[in-house]
Amino acid sequence: MAASMNTQLPLDGELEKIEINLLLEGIYRRYGYDFRNYSYASIRRRIWHRLRLEGLENVSSLQAKVMHHSEVFHRLLGDLVIPVTEMFRDPDMFLAFRRDIIPLLRELPFIRIWHAGCSTGEEVYSMAILLNEEGLLHKSRIYATDISESALQRAKDGIIPIDRMKKYTKNYQLAGGQQSFSDYYISDHGTVMVKPFLRQPIVFARHNLVTDSSFNEFHVIMCRNVMIYFNSQLRDQAHKLFYESLAQEGFLTLGGKESISFTPMAGRYEACNDKYRIFRKIR
Ligand SMILES: C[S@@+](CC[C@H](N)C(=O)[O-])C[C@H]1O[C@@H](n2cnc3c(N)ncnc32)[C@H](O)[C@@H]1O
Known part of the structure; x- marks a missing residue:
């Protein structure tokens, strides 16, 4: 059967491992993206997935x-970064954040x-909405970073796919939203766009968790569903960066599905909410 028709992966042999290592090494040396770990x-x-599509x-x-062919690389890059996201993803986590963490943030002057690995921005705009409803947006600066230029461009554009609106409205309500979700976007000729005041305190920038270093000191770091794609060595490295x-x-x-247990930083945090993976730096 032709490879393109087969949905099963072939047996994972030694030869294939060598080929994959060479491909990742080549990508790193030719394009500077490091997926080796x-x-x-x-x-x-x-x-x-890409091989079959090609x-x-x-x-x-x-x-x-x-x-x-750099266009083939960019198509593969789009597959490797996995930009899956949604607004108020895991609404209970946002509810817990609102209930347990917001009162502590309220005490800060600024x-x-x-948001490390912010993808197309849905998580960031969710946070901006939450801060707005808690009266904290005016004294917040949100740094939204990702490895993917195309995801960041979509994040900056702030366009919400119209077919996601029903799901996002439900998530917003489950996350404890206090207004109407429609207060936060403008709908025009079939395009839905977040209102500019939500974008105003957000700085979007490219940052690679594998190769770039710390660039500020933060009161909150959200890195959700990113390290799940890293091996343990890279995960430890990212945890060190977050700690610093x-x-x-x-x-x-x-x-x-992510945890701080079994990383070198495990003893340096206490769990504020273990279920929703919210931790506090204690030393
Ligand atoms: C599955 S999305 C998660 C988006 C969002 N945090 C969420 O949970 O809905 C993973 C994101 O991590 C980004 N990413 C992957 N490797 C990265 C790296 N080395 N540095 C920064 N971002 C990375 C991808 O581009 C992608 O946008």
């Missing part, structure tokens, strides 16, 4: 295309928040 199983799935037989043939970038008693929020 991402979770192998996930990277392998994404590579095979109608290719094996990883080496994808490597040749990627090396010589609040700096970093957090103010004393600052908060780190992870995705539902």
Whole structure:
């Protein structure tokens, strides 16, 4: 059966491992993106996904295309970064954040928040809405970063896909939203765009958690559903970066399947809300 018709991955052999390592090394040296320490199983799935879409037989043939045709690299890059996100994703987490963390942030004269791996911005705009409803947006600066230029451009544009509105409205309500979700966007000729006042305190910038260093001190760092794609070495490295970038008693929020246990930083945080993965830096 042709590879493009087969939805099963082929047996994961030694040869394929060599090919994948060479492809990732080539991407790093040719384009500067370093995926060498991402979770192998996930990277392998994404590579095979692209390979089949390109109608290719094996990883080496994808490597040749990627090396010589930057448009193929950019298509593969789009697969490797996995930009899946939504507004008020895991609404209970936002509810817990509102209930448990906001009262502590309220005491600060100025609040700096970093969304690391913000994708197309939905998580960031959710935070801006929450801060607005709690009367804290005017004294907040939100730094929204991602490795992907195209995701960041979409985040800056602030366009919400119209087919997601029903889901986002429901998430907003479940997250404890106090107004009508429609107060936060403008609808025009089938396009839905977040209102400019939500964008105003947000700085969007490219930042690579693998190769870039700390750039400020934050009271909250949200890095949700990003490190899940890293291997343990890279995860430890990112945790070190977050620890160094957090103010004393600052908060780190992870995705539902992510943890701080078994990282070198485990003893340096206390769990504020274990269920929703909200941790506080204690030393
Ligand atoms: C699954 S999305 C998560 C988006 C959002 N945080 C959420 O939970 O809905 C993962 C994001 O991490 C970004 N990412 C992957 N590797 C990264 C890296 N090394 N540095 C910064 N961002 C990265 C991807 O581009 C993608 O936008």
